[in-house]
Amino acid sequence: MATFLSNTLALAALLQAPAAAQAPVNGTAADSLPALREHLARDSTDGRAWLLLGRLYLERVADAHDPPHRALGDSAAVRALLDSADDALDRAGRLLAPSGSTPDGDSARVLRVAAWSARSHLAWEQRGINVGPQEWGPVPLDLKMPPVLDELGENLLRACPMWGVLLTANEADSYAAWYMRFARGLRPDLLTVPLAAWRSDSVLRGRIAADLKLGRHRDPDATLAELAKRRPVCVTVAFDRPPGPRIGWSTRPLLWVAGPHLKDDRVPPRDFVFAALRLALDDNDAWAQPALALYARAARATPALCEALKTFRLTNEIPSCRR
Template identity: 65%
Template sequence: MLVTLLQAPPPTPTPPTPAASPEDSLATLRGRATRDSTDAQLWLLMGRAYLGLGAEAHGATHRASEDSVWTRAVLDTAEEALARAAALAGPLGSSTVGDSARVLRVGAWAARSWLGWETGGVDAGVETWGPLPMDLRVPPVLEELGENLLRACPAGGVLLTAGDADFYAAWYMRFARGLRPDLLVVPLAAWRSDAVLRARLAADLKLKTHAGADAWLGELVRRRPVCASMAFERPPETRPRIRWDTRPLVWVAGPEGKGSRVPPRDFVFGALRVALDANDPWAEPALTAYARAARTTPALCEAIATFRVSSEVGTCRR
């Protein structure tokens, strides 16, 4: 018996199970939705999956312009699924699922605006899709983050964002609330990965043509102020190197003009306090950005103390 086992060929290894493609995952989710159309979590997952497909269309392997109909359809489906998730989950602030659906729904509208930028330029943007829905919302802690970031950026600037939280927050306050219409809000990852979007923005901003994203960014800094959200761990590193100055909540490069700066004591953190008390998961990215800002601008601690957030911000503890 032992000899037989030793002489036998080794067993054929079981091939690893391939990861499910987005299409497979969506097929599963659609099947579940057919059986239970009242599951808010299910609609959130479906909306997130479609939003991911729409975001991929703006990545390094940018879909051809003739595929814009496909991208629009994907983003339409994402928006509808996320709106349904939010409606099923209850009012704003009543559930994590509902609030996440609302935030990602803003992301779907932001991705739609990129399509508008690519085809019609910066001035088209949101207008390409008509007015934003009246029920488009983000949690108050993100409204506050978006307002603080926009207020920190000099007049006529471009605000570069680091991740979903600061981008959706700033985009929402800029386009849904109409705050700081003089600013552009651009995710740095999209600027670097989406050559089509970058080329269109560069043309509208009258930048010289360059091969790389960093070269274009350097040209932008020479023409107008550029702000980098402190949701970044550090200001963007580029070649050639850009000189960044520290301001409350942002790093700034480029000409600032004569506009007045917002004093550190004038920023607000009341919604952050409420979100922390409610264990709102969207409080965490806001707190991370504010804590980094307090380390670089200690004068922010006065306002942070006013809103009783000092204990959560290590630099401001006494």
């Protein structure tokens, strides 16, 4: 996402400190953290530095889930990183957007949601997917997202059939769906998982498979195919194509869906709401573009969505709806 600072190039421009205190331009997160902490010790009002610090903590958390998957072996350290990320991103949001909305302030808020999403995944790996916010939370009352992502998350959750597993594609749809599911409590029957985590994090995938009583497969797509025989599986149209070539996908508004009971729980295309997207585009909100891109793909796959998009004066932004 363009509004997020890159962890190395931004650091050199950000610190404005003597050369000895700066991380090398090609440094890693581990190289950058000490210099960034030193900078913040000198200037604790630098919101962009807090934003970068939070992002670097999240990168370390993500690294802990890579093979050999240190997250389970040292979960206390990972939780400490998540606590530090939450604190840094909370500070960043308050400093960068003390009132209202700014691109950097919204990025801090979205990344803070990412930190809480990572906290839930760690808890699932340790204790199972039925562990909810009462165990790994509570979710802070001041945790929030830009309205356009609230709306996106709600639309995605509404589109997925009852007891489904919703697989998401990128930062926008992943954090939007997670936030509306766990911070706002919508659709408690659904499980939301980024497809990238499903494929790369064998521990998380194995725990989900065990809890849903699926067979043991090393291939993520084989596990997904078995899951689709047991429960509805939903994949956002933010992807170019749905995963799992041997799975029989059908198209619904905003999603590809496979699995049982697909004749139930259909939401008519005209019932989806895009008011926040219209406002976000008018305000040049940086998070409007990923939402618009997903909706544009959805309209190509489900032309009937154009009726609802027209209601919110969005057909000019959706090429397939201009025909």
